[in-house]
Amino acid sequence: MSGHSTYQPQSKVLQWLEKRLPIGGLVHSSFVVYPVPRNLNYLWTFGGILAFMLGVQIVTGIVLAMHYTPHVDLAFRSVEGIMRDVNYGWLLRYLHANGASMFFLAVYVHMFRGIYYGSYKEPREVLWILGVIIYLLMMATGFMGYVLVWGQMSFWAATVITNLFSAIPGVGDTIVTWLWGGYAVGNPTLNRFYSLHYLLPFVIAGVVVLHIWALHVVGQNNPTGIEPKSEKDTVAFTPYATAKDGFFLAAFVILYAWFVFYIPNFLGHADNYIPANPAVTPTHIVPEWYYLPFYAILRAIPDKLIGVIALGASIVILAFLPWLDTSRVRSARYRPLFRQFFWLFVIVCVGLGWLGSKPPEGIYVILARVFTIYYFAFFLVILPLLGIFEKTKPLPNSISESVLGAKA
Amino acid sequence: MKMQRTIIALALAGCVGSSIAPAVAQEHDTPTPPMLKWSFSGPFGRYDQGQLQRGFKIYKEVCAACHSIQMLAFRNLADPGGPGFSEAQAAAVAADYKIKDLDDKGEPTERPGRLADTFPPPFANELVAKAANGGVAPPDMSTLAKARTFERGFPWFVFDTITQYQEQGPDYIAALLNGYEEPPKGFQLPQGGHYNKYFPGHNIAMSPPLQAGQVTFDDGAPQTQEQYSKDISAFLMWAAEPHMVARKRIGLQVMIVLIVLAGLMYFTKKKVWHEVEKPREIARGQDPKKTAA
Structure with missing residues (x-):
């Protein structure tokens, strides 16, 4: 699927380089002549947005690390030092903190788009699984970054999440002690979280390279879910995809800037402006918004071990999606029943997010249980059966026919 | 219950x-x-x-x-976007405070505050604060x-x-x-x-x-x-x-730049895609630029 390289450098220097390291040809074939389906909608710009956000997080993070002190007595003060005394430190920190939220927002759009248009189906299984791995790494990185602030919510989130491992029978407590580097969340925990928080983004960047590589082997899916058949079905990456990605990235950054400059603490928790205090437990311990659906699943189940298993399964199950969805039709456009179940799934995920922020009592627990059941049923019951029983709509013969037919 | x-x-x-x-x-x-x-x-x-x-x-x-307010420095009183003290006024405020320090023989001493100092806390440590307030230390007010x-x-x-x-x-x-x-x-x-x-x-x-x-x-x-x-x-x-005032001021500038940029990008995209989105006009030999976008 990679574009045939027609790259012929004009300058002598580039010709010299090309004979020794054909990097110009690689860039040219991957980001210039690379053919993309002509009918991609704006949901397909989120891959580029995610790459941009990863870059922003790494750049702002590296500068923040120059001013941060990973010590239980100094961490909170050093973050406030960044906010007060480092030139534009407040900007760097708000860019980084809200950048994490924007990163997750974009990844959720990216994932829901993948599910809606069946982008994980043959031959894109590996592409999808690499995406799930990136998402898992993002969750670990985001969580550890939140702990570094060493406010009340940082400390107690670290305590709650690491304690989940104590549910493992037999070795649970030993594992937790090993994770903490002591008998409670303390300085060794903060130090290793800092080390890993710096490391994991580069691991993410590595898996992103694999993700893009796999993408360029199998090519992009598109809203019809049928493969491009002729040159009429595709356009060149540059200028078409670059222009489209560029515009929507700029629009997305407006949203990002709105949060950074006007409501920078909206997505945070007020308790995290209280320095960590192991002696005082906050009334409600809640994770960042992007983990709330999984937190709701965890708390919906009364047994701790089963709750932890359900939490893990709710993420791992995504990796099996290519085989759980038995339908041969990719795009929800031609799957009327799937489309309804899909939107219900979106509502359930958002609902679980809301329930994750509520105390686990009364009606909230009952709703969380119903939603958790639907979450798993969507993958384990609905998707396998739909492939067998659903009557799909006829597919167009080609992408260009679908585009031109729609306009006629 | x-x-x-x-x-x-x-x-x-x-x-x-x-x-x-x-x-x-x-x-x-x-x-x-x-x-x-x-x-x-x-x-x-x-x-x-x-x-x-x-x-x-x-x-x-x-x-x-x-209540302490330990992350605030006297110099902050003269920072732009703040209470608008002059540097001399902020220095005068600082001079009214006694700051614990060491003299050049290493002996504990007290000296008048300087602009670079932070506001000294009312209690020597948290235990003193607790003991003086019925077992409850009043929270620091820096981020309250x-x-x-x-x-x-x-x-x-x-x-x-x-x-x-x-x-x-x-x-x-x-x-x-x-x-x-x-x-x-x-x-x-x-x-x-x-x-x-x-x-x-x-x-x-x-x-x-x-x-x-x-x-x-x-x-x-x-x-x-x-x-x-x-x-x-x-x-x-x-x-x-x-730094809230600076944040909102820069925010407005950033917003204006981004909205203009996004607008320009939108029209660029529209122009680039025009020929793809109007292939029928091209097939009929019309100039796509002259047809409605």
Whole structure:
């Protein structure tokens, strides 16, 4: 699927380089002549947005690390030092903190788009699984970054999440002690979280390279879910995809800037402006918004071990999606029943997010249980059966026919 | 069940008192703090210099007896976007404070404060602070205005993203300072506690700190408890977010640049894609530029 390289450098220097390291040809074939389906909608710009956000997080993070002190007595003060005394430190920190939220927002759009248009189906299984791995790494990185602030919510989130491992029978407590580097969340925990928080983004960047590589082997899916058949079905990456990605990235950054400059603490928790205090437990311990659906699943189940298993399964199950969805039709456009179940799934995920922020009592627990059941049923019951029983709509013969037919 | 919860809440509040001051007021019988009008709200908000100066005076004369504000330096008083002290005025404020230091023989000594110093705490350490305040250390005020909030609830929190309502902290603090009253019948107030309708659990260790006429203003502002509450809350918001004015100013510039950029990108995209989106006109030999986009 990679574009045939027609790259012929004009300058002598580039010709010299090309004979020794054909990097110009690689860039040219991957980001210039690379053919993309002509009918991609704006949901397909989120891959580029995610790459941009990863870059922003790494750049702002590296500068923040120059001013941060990973010590239980100094961490909170050093973050406030960044906010007060480092030139534009407040900007760097708000860019980084809200950048994490924007990163997750974009990844959720990216994932829901993948599910809606069946982008994980043959031959894109590996592409999808690499995406799930990136998402898992993002969750670990985001969580550890939140702990570094060493406010009340940082400390107690670290305590709650690491304690989940104590549910493992037999070795649970030993594992937790090993994770903490002591008998409670303390300085060794903060130090290793800092080390890993710096490391994991580069691991993410590595898996992103694999993700893009796999993408360029199998090519992009598109809203019809049928493969491009002729040159009429595709356009060149540059200028078409670059222009489209560029515009929507700029629009997305407006949203990002709105949060950074006007409501920078909206997505945070007020308790995290209280320095960590192991002696005082906050009334409600809640994770960042992007983990709330999984937190709701965890708390919906009364047994701790089963709750932890359900939490893990709710993420791992995504990796099996290519085989759980038995339908041969990719795009929800031609799957009327799937489309309804899909939107219900979106509502359930958002609902679980809301329930994750509520105390686990009364009606909230009952709703969380119903939603958790639907979450798993969507993958384990609905998707396998739909492939067998659903009557799909006829597919167009080609992408260009679908585009031109729609306009006629 | 409900009784039990109340008892637990009271016991908890009795143990740790105001030092926990949970960020979220979860008691169903806790009223929502009124939304006050702040000069620093909204996209063009800036701190009112007079209000910050009055708030600072209240801090210095009242709050500072118990509450530290250790992340604030004297030089901050002269920072742009703040209370607008001149450097000389800020230095004069600093000189009134005694700072613990070592002399050149290494002996402990006290010297007058300098611009670079931070505000010294009223108590030597947390244990002293606890012992002097009935077992509860008064919280440091540096980030207090961002560390306090109240639950907005659905759908208000969604609207807050548009209206940019970010002033839960000062609204809560102002409400709390005005929220002292007689406990309702049947409310068991533990010894040393005070009833406050806005405080989660209602039992607050801090006695009512502000009374009318307590602090003299020389700019003609009313010397009432409500005015004091509002001015100190504004001051604490500035102390917690000293670069807010710069943030909103730069934000406006960034927004203008981004909106123009996105607009230009949109028309670029439209032009680039025109020939792809109008292939029929091309097939018919028409110039796609002359057909409607």
